[in-house]
Amino acid sequence: MLQLITYPHPTLRYPSKPLVRVDAQLKELVGEMFDIMYQHRGVGLAANQVNLPIRVFIANPSGEKETGPELVFINPVIKRATGSSESEEGCLSLPGINGMVKRNKTIHINAYGIDGKEIDMQVDGFLARIIQHEADHLDGVLFIDRLSEENKRQVEEDLYGFEATFDMKRKAGLIGTDDKLAEDRKRWEAKYC
Ligand SMILES: [Zn+2]
Numbered sequence: 036m037l038q039l040i041t042y043p044h045p046t047l048r049y050p051s052k053p054l055v056r057v058d059a060q061l062k063e064l065v066g067e068m069f070d071i072m073y074q075h076r077g078v079g080l081a082a083n084q085v086n087l088p089i090r091v092f093i094a095n096p097s098g099e100k101e102t103g104p105e106l107v108f109i110n111p112v113i114k115r116a117t118g119s120s121e122s123e124e125g126c127l128s129l130p131g132i133n134g135m136v137k138r139n140k141t142i143h144i145n146a147y148g149i150d151g152k153e154i155d156m157q158v159d160g161f162l163a164r165i166i167q168h169e170a171d172h173l174d175g176v177l178f179i180d181r182l183s184e185e186n187k188r189q190v191e192e193d194l195y196g197f198e199a200t201f202d203m204k205r206k207a208g209l210i211g212t213d214d215k216l217a218e219d220r221k222r223w224e225a226k227y228c
Contacts, residue, residue, distance in 0.1 A: 037067045037085040039075060041128045042197045044086070045216055048175040051081075051088045052228040053110045057151065061227065065107055065149055068093050073100050077127045079165040081172030084128050088220040089227050092169035096162050108154065111146035111170055118159075124168060124178045129197070132190050134182040138167045 040046060054061075064087065072080040072093060081092040090110045097103025118140030125133045141159040144166055148154055158166060168178055179190060204210045211219070 037064060037071060037087070039071055039084060039127055040086050041130065041201075042177065042179075042194070043201055044128075044210070045213060046083050046086050046088060046220065047128055047172070047177065049083060049088050049220060050175045051083050051090045051173045052224055054089045054091060054227050056227060057109070057149065062149060065091065065093060069095070069100075069105060072127070073098070075127045075130075078161075079169045080127060081169045083172055083175075086216075086219065088223055090173050092166075092173065094162065094165045094169060096165060107149040108144070108146040108166070108169070109148065111144055111166070111173070113142050113144055113167065113170055115143040115157075116167075117141050120164075122164060124164070126168070126178055129177065129179065132179065132193050134178065134186045134190060136168075136178050136181045138164050142166060 064082075064085075068080050068082065068085055071085060072078075072095070076098060078096055078098045079092060079094040082089050092108050092111065094106045094108070095103045116139035119137055120140045121135050121137045123133050124136045140163065141157065142163050143157050144154065146154045171177070171181075179187065179194070182190065201210065205212075210216075
């Protein structure tokens with residue numbers, strides 16, 4: 036069973052490795068990722084947000100299971116990013132925190148779908164923002180890294196709160212040690228990377 040991880044879990048800062056194989060288990064994992072995304076009312080989710088260190092993310096701009104396309108991007112590469120737009124973002128791994136983030140307005144994305152078919156398309160608007168946010172996750176980058184200095188100060192207290200909760204959970208044995216988490220990541224990498 037996959038579980039959503041929250042800041043400052045180390046896997047959120049881990050640059051994920053490219054995927055080299057897709058099997059039935061991976062398809063199930065991606066299905067679970069969609070369930071978790073809808074449960075938390077998200078529009079996108081990267082694999083490392085459920086502690087899987089592989090370059091996969093999902094998106095559904097409608098945020099609802101019955102509506103909108105269910106998109107899966109494997110080994111995504113963003114090219115030819117142009118224009119600029121600023122809008123408010125949040126993140127399932129930082130619940131309750133929001134902030135204005137500058138992104139490119141239009142991007143070209145190359146990736147593979149869960150069916151193994153190549154995706155090569157130009158995207159703009161909300162989906163372009165989701166894709167840039169999720170692609171950042173795969174590199175270990177969070178939207179809070181892209182906030183203005185003023186905005187960063189505004190969320191500082193909340194981040195300390197997350198850090199304190201994380202420390203308590205770890206002391207209670209609910210989250211593994213750094214060594215244990217690194218071992219878990221290596222196991223997934225041995226299987227899929
Ligand atoms: Zn996020």
